[in-house]
Amino acid sequence: MxxxxxxxxxxxxxxxxxxxxxxxxxxxxxxxxxxxxxxxxxxxxxxxxxxxxxxxxxxxxxxxxxxxxxxxxxxxxxxxxxxxxxxxxxxxxxxxxxxxxxxxxxxxxxxxxxxxxxxxxxxxxxxxxxxxxxxxxxxxxxxxxxxxxxxxxxxxxxxxxxxxxxxxxxxxADWPLQRLSAVLFDKRVDADTLRQCLELPLAPKWRRTLERRLESGAVEDWNPRLQGSPKA
Known part of the structure; x- marks a missing residue:
């Protein structure tokens, strides 16, 4: 590419x-x-x-x-x-x-x-x-x-x-951001793909997120990031 x-x-x-x-x-x-x-x-x-x-x-x-x-x-x-x-x-x-x-x-x-x-x-x-x-x-x-x-x-x-x-x-070259983000924002946990991603030079926050996912077998709650605190 x-x-x-x-x-x-x-x-x-x-x-x-x-x-x-x-x-x-x-x-x-x-x-x-x-x-x-x-x-x-x-x-x-x-x-x-x-x-x-x-x-x-x-x-x-x-x-x-x-x-x-x-x-x-x-x-x-x-x-x-x-x-x-x-x-x-x-x-x-x-x-x-x-x-x-x-x-x-x-x-x-x-x-x-x-x-x-x-x-x-x-x-x-x-x-x-x-x-x-x-x-x-x-x-x-x-x-x-x-x-x-x-x-x-x-x-x-x-x-x-x-x-x-x-x-x-x-x-x-095998990891355009489109592919990597598709993994990050996928609600399914594919352990093999997560392990492949963890071999990459990920930013620390992304690494921690995927490590937790691999360990727990569950995807984190996105609502606090996507919705934030209600307006007063």
């Missing part, structure tokens, strides 16, 4: 602000940046996350979401103001040309002067429900596989909109 080079169409960052539910904060509302931004192991300069327990960190330093998914969402949801421009899903990188079917776990990507590694797919949470004002938006993203993915930073550097994103190394 090959991966053609593509252009970083839009680079986005956001500041954490109070969100929709009592005590919640989010930086999901991101805006385009035209200047070159530094990339550290924690992500893009000036980008923030509202809840560092579940967002951000070295395994989720940069979020990439395919722009071509927007047309599919528009077909399903109808006209929605968030879908008129990049940034609806809180992404840092917006591009056309790569999707979860093309990108593999562990792919190493040159982005500007930084070297990134695909660390995991996104696990959608309730903040998508509130942002889109669609009750099951997180679940729909999960079931569709249109989740986007995260990078860890192997070499710090800088990047700007218009930069080329180039695959420089592929170590797990």
């Amino acid at each position: 090959s991966l053609p080079s593509i252009s970083l169409d839009t680079l986005l960052t956001g500041r954490a602000v109070p969100f929709t539910r009592p005590g919640s904060r989010s930086a999901i509302a991101k805006t385009p940046r035209q200047e070159s931004l530094s990339i550290t192991t924690l992500g893009l300069a000036s980008d923030e996350q509202g809840d560092l327990r579940v967002h951000g960190g070295v395994e989720k330093a940069i979020h990439h979401y395919p722009r071509e998914h927007y047309a599919q969402w528009s077909a399903e949801l109808g006209e929605h103001p968030l879908l008129s421009r990049p940034g609806a899903f809180g992404e840092n990188f917006s591009t056309t040309g790569w999707t979860e079917a093309d990108v593999c776990l562990g792919d190493r990507i040159r982005a500007g002067t930084a070297l990134l590694e695909v660390s995991q797919g996104r696990m959608p949470c309730w903040k998508l429900n509130d942002r889109f004002e669609v009750a099951q938006m997180a679940l729909r993203a999960q079931e569709s596989g249109r989740t986007g993915w995260y990078y860890r930073v192997l070499e710090e550097g800088s990047v700007a909109a218009g930069a080329t994103l180039e695959l420089v190394e592929r170590r797990h």
Whole structure:
């Protein structure tokens, strides 16, 4: 499987602000940046996350979401103001040309002067429900596989909109993110497949999740992530 080079169409960052539910904060509302931004192991300069327990960190330093998914969402949801421009899903990188079917776990990507590694797919949470004002938006993203993915930073550097994103190394060609996410979001427990996944360089949270699944023979409850706490 090959991966053609593509252009970083839009680079986005956001500041954490109070969100929709009592005590919640989010930086999901991101805006385009035209200047070159530094990339550290924690992500893009000036980008923030509202809840560092579940967002951000070295395994989720940069979020990439395919722009071509927007047309599919528009077909399903109808006209929605968030879908008129990049940034609806809180992404840092917006591009056309790569999707979860093309990108593999562990792919190493040159982005500007930084070297990134695909660390995991996104696990959608309730903040998508509130942002889109669609009750099951997180679940729909999960079931569709249109989740986007995260990078860890192997070499710090800088990047700007218009930069080329180039695959420089592929170590797990049999594991596109689409396949891996299908395992993660499958309610059936296939012990042999779980063992295969656990041989991969999984992000720690994904590894713990699949290890628990293999040990217990049961899939965890997704409702806290997908629904969150009720609004006051």
